[in-house]
Amino acid sequence: MIDKNSPIPIYYQLEEKIKTQIDQGELQPGDMLPSEREYASQYAISRMTVRQAITKLVNDGYVYRKKGTGTFVSAKKIDQPLQGLTSFTEDMKARGMVATNRLIHFKVISPPLSVTKALNIDSSTPVYEIQRVRLADGLPMALETTYISKHLIPNITEKLLEQSLYDYVENSLGKEIGEGTQIIESSTVNQNEITHLNVKKGSPVLLIERHTYLKDGTPLELVKSSYRADRYRFMINMQR
Template sequence: MMASPLYRKIAQQIKQEIEAGNWKEGEAIPTEKHLSEKYDASRVTIRQAVKTLVEEGLLKRIQGSGTYVSEKKIEHNIYELESFTEEMRRLNKQPVNNVMNFQMIDPPMHVKSKLQLGEEEKVFYVRRQRLVDDIPYVLEDTYLPVRLFPDLSFKVMSGSKYDYIEKEQGKKIKESFQEVIPILPDSDIAGALGVQETTPILKIQHYSVFQDDTIFEYSENYFKSDEYKFTLRAKRPN
């Protein structure tokens, strides 16, 4: 039986260090020189071991910065109607909403159709970069009818949209309808998420309704695939 290459053995040892918690999530890994001395191997071998773990997702390279131990992906249940702010708070993380664009516009045709708007109706268009620990996780483009939210403001959208709707406006949110699409980001989206244009991301198009079935928002959200994984539970019929 052929023995495993040295780089694979070293990769396995590094993996054990991560699993044991000796290398913490989000921390930079030791230098090639340090690892070369630690494992008594050439830098070329160390480089190959690290490359293997990057491909497995246990390590991640950040351009211009270095190589880090990957943090666990956020598990997003698409059957739970939960805002980004609510989700992060549940995970004991402090979210930040960076409002990149806030304006009243004539909606594009696909937005007008989704929101079932009248001919002259306007919407608030808001682009928000959703961050945790200064790291962008999601880019959100939201369209909200002006007639439903005439007092919507930049300040409101810097906080939780759903807190504003439910706690300040006293409206009850019933459900949302979502479509998940894998895409390659354009330059603006890639820049806002801090990824390359060649990096696949997930786009979720969804519209949400109140208890009386009034459609109150249409959003297009862009999720980094290295930070999120999407789960659902499927049951066999009786």
């Protein structure tokens, strides 16, 4: 079950194995896992390696430890919120919908103050301003404006915008996306949103402002979105 000669790390093999057992119900919520020493002797590996696997499962909320007692499978949650930072395309896919775009404008601008602060650049740095209607299964879901420094990604084309930008940054440019900070507010639609989202005056929208950073802390993008409140809700999981 564990291949010591595989290039896949042992701790990762064990982690996936236990995760599968939980997903398939072999290990039920509340069940105690074999002890760390049992895993170690069963697979003839070190206990520290077992701990490395289990620590990741603890961090991901699959199991929890009780000092002096054992490690147990956590109870399943009703709704499984999205894990981690995702693009609109990835988010919709996770919800079982297909994401498409309608480009409203795509230009290079001299950034206003709010954008220079967010991207940590000065006002002489050219910035892409990309405004799109984001659709899910063909219906307008959000109006989104993205700001990215042209120096960071010199070759954005309209063609490129049809794919996932995160995918391009990570797999074609080889830059690693680290984290994102999101500010979530409630508001009612403005005239621009009424037009593009096809809703009535006074309708509520969820405003999400996202600041995305690369692993080294460089700001990647600033995204301001207005989501239709009747079609979208945001779900997150937080650890105490």
